[in-house]
Amino acid sequence: MLVATVIIIIRMEKLMSAVLMTSFFSLIVSSIFMVLDAVDVAFTEAAVGAGVSTIFFLAAIAIVGRVSKPTQRKKQILPLAIVLCTGAVLMYATFDMPRFGSPDAPAQQHVVPRYLNESMAEVGPPNIVTSVLASYRGYDTLGEVGVVFTAFIGVFLLLGAGTRKSGIERTANPVAGVESMRQSIVLREVSDLVIAPVLIFALYVQWHGDFGPGGGFQAGVIFASGIILYALIYGIVPAQKLIPPRKLAYLPAVGLLLYAAVGVYGMLMGANFLDYDAVAHDPLHGQHYGILIIELGVGITVAAVMINIFFSFSERSL
Amino acid sequence: MIYQLPAIVLLLTLLAAPICSMIRNGDIAWKLAVIAAWLSVAASMALMHQVWGGNEISYHMGGWPPPWGIEVRIDELSALVLILVTLFGSLVITVLRESLRTAMRSHRHSLYYTTFLLCMASLIGITITGDAFNVFVFLEISSLSTYALIARGRDRRALTAAFRYLIMGTIGATFILIAIGFMYMVTGTLNMADLAVRLPEHADNRVVQASFAFFIVGIALKIAIFPLHYWLPNAYTYAPKATTAFLAATATKVSLYVMIRFIFDVYGVEFSFKQMHIDALLLPLSVAGIFIASLIAVFQSDVKRLLAWSSVAQLGYMSLGIAMVNVAGLTATVTHMFNHAMIKAGLFLCLAAMIYRLNSSHIKDLAGIGRSMPLTTGAFAVLGAGLVGIPLTAGFVSKWYLINAALENGWVILAVMLIISSLMAVAYIGKIIDVAYFKPAPAQHKDVKEVATSILIPCWIFALLTIYFGIDTRLTAGVAGRVAETLLGVGL
Amino acid sequence: MIAGLFNYWVVIILMMAGLYIVMSSRHLVKKIIGLNVFQTSVFLLFISMGKISGGTAPIIADGFTAYSNPLTHVLILTAIVVGVATTALGLAITVRIYEAYDTVDEDDIAEMDIENENKETAVSTVVAKNT
Known part of the structure; x- marks a missing residue:
């Protein structure tokens, strides 16, 4: 297939x-x-x-x-x-590769058992992926947010953001054939029904990452899709009225700084960079708050970057 | 404070970048960027001071011990590369404002500084990390920011150059990702020191061999080792003026550092040379690269492109040093990595100053510039002498080690070839100097004036450093020698 | 033996197909599509590596003892983000190329570049003759 x-x-x-x-x-x-x-x-x-x-x-x-x-x-x-x-x-x-699905493969030995066995006691969240992503390998995730931020700056530098004065009704829409979408009542009604739940779902994913699949990154993308859907149906202009592009352009930096600030706060408290143990009095609580805040940072950056890039592209096609 | 230095050296530029992007005023953003960049120079000097003599620093990100968490590891080699990146990056960023003034509308300036800082931060990140996957992450930040920087060139061909680089670079990065995946599959770890311990047991495993092959091809794409240099000449030629100086100095050098780190430390000398015979592949390619690229450089009429081709040739010298597999050769590679970064950055910077006044980098337009812009051309000539390898310049030191290494292996022919290739460098640099000093200036360039002092000073810093490191080699060849001994496992 | 490796083979075929698209297409957008396919297949390689037969998703709950490898999942999460970032930037450059050249076909662009270079050298020789 x-x-x-x-x-x-x-x-x-x-x-x-x-x-x-x-x-x-x-x-x-x-x-x-x-x-x-x-x-x-x-x-x-x-x-x-x-x-x-x-x-x-x-x-x-x-x-x-x-x-x-x-x-x-x-x-x-x-x-x-x-x-x-x-x-x-x-x-x-x-x-020479270990057979597919074999539990004795080296990849399953050595490093991973500690994540599986200790992470509940050391970090807290039952979702081990979240613990590893946000705490054990939090530095990588900071880099990942950096990559997204770099892409945003790059696109911004090349295409310019959607910062042209809005207010003039524009006729064309980014995706060909969307013009008819705005007139279509069915689409409009359905999207009205869908967008709000999508945004709420994004928030749910954001805060639920500790327990189930999800986290800042997924939430950011889902949130962005909600906004992009709105922009597709109603046009860019109303969407930009809803979220002013000038302010939106600040948000990726805010998310990245929020993430790094948690790390720096840990340093000021005498621990290593990104060591959340020092964020609160009790290490486990510290880990909990630390992960919550950095996930929020990730979510903000990702959502803002995706919407920004979309706006940049659509401004160009007008 | 001292203890936190490994994190601070990265954070300075990494945090300055988003703050810069939020400042709309280009001048304030520039000041912030310059301060952050020079502070990171201070931090890397301090780190060098700490590891001087062969110490190592290990810093655990998030407080998790390796191999569970990500380790930052600094030894003399990484400290040297750190100084290279921060020092030369800061020098370039200092002149960036002057150079951008004509090139771009002012509200874009702060974004440009942001991209520049991100690139610097990611190169620092690659240098200090002790985790294989982390290398990939930071490599991608540096690549993405480089693509964006190149694409801002004035000529539309900058866009195609950037796109070509993006495709090649992403293929390279994905190859590296495959290699890291294979390593992890066999050993179950991502920490580089831990990999070094665990890989030798699996030397006969085909997965490790394939991972080595993928890694070498992937990183060679990033370094632009001949014949995978396809993206480099255009990228350097069409990138914005001062930016070329930064890219030529740092981006390929850091990739080269990653290659040295993996070949010698992670895979190990035994595996890389005795079993995979990487030297047998690198040696002919390097020699071919040196000659072909030098020859192409001789026939270029655009000076920027000429220097770009010369970079391909000089990278050949560096990979040649690796292929020698002896202490002198590796010393030459590491020394030349530093020296060439300094010389080429200086040359591109001087050239940027000339283009700033002449609006052209064609060799005919440079005629008579030795009289109208004597200071800039003077710096250019000193740096050119360094590139050729005239005694008492930095370039001489690295070529000296390289020829010694060839003789040590009994390869007299190679030593002769190296001298011939230096003569080719005389040819292409001489061509420019000749035009600059001995040809009359064309009519439209009669009233060309010297550039502002703020550009001249960095140009001359590069030129003076070239002479300084030609005489005092403690920082370059001294460190390189110790590093080479450690990497090759002799003299312990 | 075959069953244990079949998964990897399919992944390799996918990877190579992606790589082929990148290298053979002349259309810039299609090249990026190829990169996407190539990278996604590499992700599949990593995830296959982390699977344990009879295991479950790495979310700790009562009644399960075998979990799949969370580390490869984390790595690939990061890699997916890197992938989409590259795609966005690549497309931005493509859009700029289209605005500058009015085409996104690699051969046409190469032709226009060569024409351009010829013109430049022609101009500079004329200038040289005049002076």
């Missing part, structure tokens, strides 16, 4: 369908993640791969046009050779 989807993407010359197939591909992959017990990852992949990045693709295609030329035959040989070589190396490696 997956392989078939990918082959279709290769053959596809209409970009619109290629993008939709990619989205479909992500959705299948995320269900496979689900089957492989990676609930958090599945959640994120569905929200990001099938959701937000598809929207970015569509917004970009609306600007650059939809058709790609077929590749000439002779130009396919070199890439094919490189790909086959790389594939051969990978295949060669698989024969």
